[in-house]
Amino acid sequence: MRIVHVVPSFGLGGMEKIICAVLNSTAKTHDHVVLVLDDRTHAAAWIRNSSIQIIKLTRPASRSLFFVSLYSALRRSQADVLFTYNWGATDGIWLGRLAGIRKIIHNEHGFSAEEARKTLWVRDWIRFFVYRLSSEIIVVSHELQELLSERFLVRQKRIRRIPNGIDVNYYFPDEKERQRVRKYLGFSDTECVIGFSGRLDPVKNLDLLFEIFRCSNPHKMGFRLLIIGDGPERPRFEARCELEGLLRYVKFVGQQTDVLPYLRAMDVFLLTSLCEQMPVTILEAMSVGLPVVSTNVGELRHIVDDGIEGFIRDLDGSVDNFVETLKSLLCASKRRKLGIAARQKVVEQFQIGATIQEYAELMEEYTDSLAR
Numbered sequence: 422m423r424i425v426h427v428v429p430s431f432g433l434g435g436m437e438k439i440i441c442a443v444l445n446s447t448a449k450t451h452d453h454v455v456l457v458l459d460d461r462t463h464a465a466a467w468i469r470n471s472s473i474q475i476i477k478l479t480r481p482a483s484r485s486l487f488f489v490s491l492y493s494a495l496r497r498s499q500a501d502v503l504f505t506y507n508w509g510a511t512d513g514i515w516l517g518r519l520a521g522i523r524k525i526i527h528n529e530h531g532f533s534a535e536e537a538r539k540t541l542w543v544r545d546w547i548r549f550f551v552y553r554l555s556s557e558i559i560v561v562s563h564e565l566q567e568l569l570s571e572r573f574l575v576r577q578k579r580i581r582r583i584p585n586g587i588d589v590n591y592y593f594p595d596e597k598e599r600q601r602v603r604k605y606l607g608f609s610d611t612e613c614v615i616g617f618s619g620r621l622d623p624v625k626n627l628d629l630l631f632e633i634f635r636c637s638n639p640h641k642m643g644f645r646l647l648i649i650g651d652g653p654e655r656p657r658f659e660a661r662c663e664l665e666g667l668l669r670y671v672k673f674v675g676q677q678t679d680v681l682p683y684l685r686a687m688d689v690f691l692l693t694s695l696c697e698q699m700p701v702t703i704l705e706a707m708s709v710g711l712p713v714v715s716t717n718v719g720e721l722r723h724i725v726d727d728g729i730e731g732f733i734r735d736l737d738g739s740v741d742n743f744v745e746t747l748k749s750l751l752c753a754s755k756r757r758k759l760g761i762a763a764r765q766k767v768v769e770q771f772q773i774g775a776t777i778q779e780y781a782e783l784m785e786e787y788t789d790s791l792a793r
Contacts, residue, residue: 429509435701531698586776616687621652712759
């Protein structure tokens, strides 16, 4: 079966990791093509099978020409099944129908910064329309499942929730590696390294993250901040750190194809996002034994039990609440206890094998339906 995947972007993100893991594991039984709608194709580094094609669509300046270009690409693709991902690829749904593709599966992994607090009504009208053109919709969280059912009136039998997962045999604690990377980064054994990994864009609410760090009194308490990732917010926050005299306590390591060594160098993972669904980076952090402190958004309350694997705090709560939580984690034995529980949770509930199996079964269902 030939499956075409239309993605708005193919950068080094959590959704892209899941896509690559599924493609790598099913490439022997299905012919995969990834059609990328912008210039970012860094996730191609995670593709392990040379038979998987990555095609970058040259995006015309005008919207109408873009529709023509995408329609033509879909017609030429000879897809048996079309997978589309997130808002940025929804044009692929109606254009895929016009191109004669019989089976179209839309995947919702979450919303962008513009819709962090509330979805936009114009987009909601479009979603209401295109969701009905989809054969099925895959979501990663309970919140998205409820949203599709209650707001967009999608029938439950057309919604399938497939949680994200990670490779726990790759993401695991390693004390020797931890010491090596901390030494390389200039962190001492007595310092408590707070970490973040992800794209540095507005939805990550980095103003709150830096305010929490500033108020934690790093020069007296021994806190350090390690930021993995890149994006439009990076220059502003580097300037803020310099202005507030925090640059010596903060390490920006940029975008990394492999975040594992840097995760191992951390003591606590801090997430302050305005909106998330099921962030892969949280699962990776937990799998290497890190306690998590996160805002109460999306699927986080289903991943982290407050006080067991970490702490969930209200997005609109006080900065002091976050700061006091971090100060409680200066206790190494407490961090260790929470970190052990965090890894155990991921091993038991969020392994990538289960995610891949659900996608493989879905693909087989569509293979059988096309054969009939």
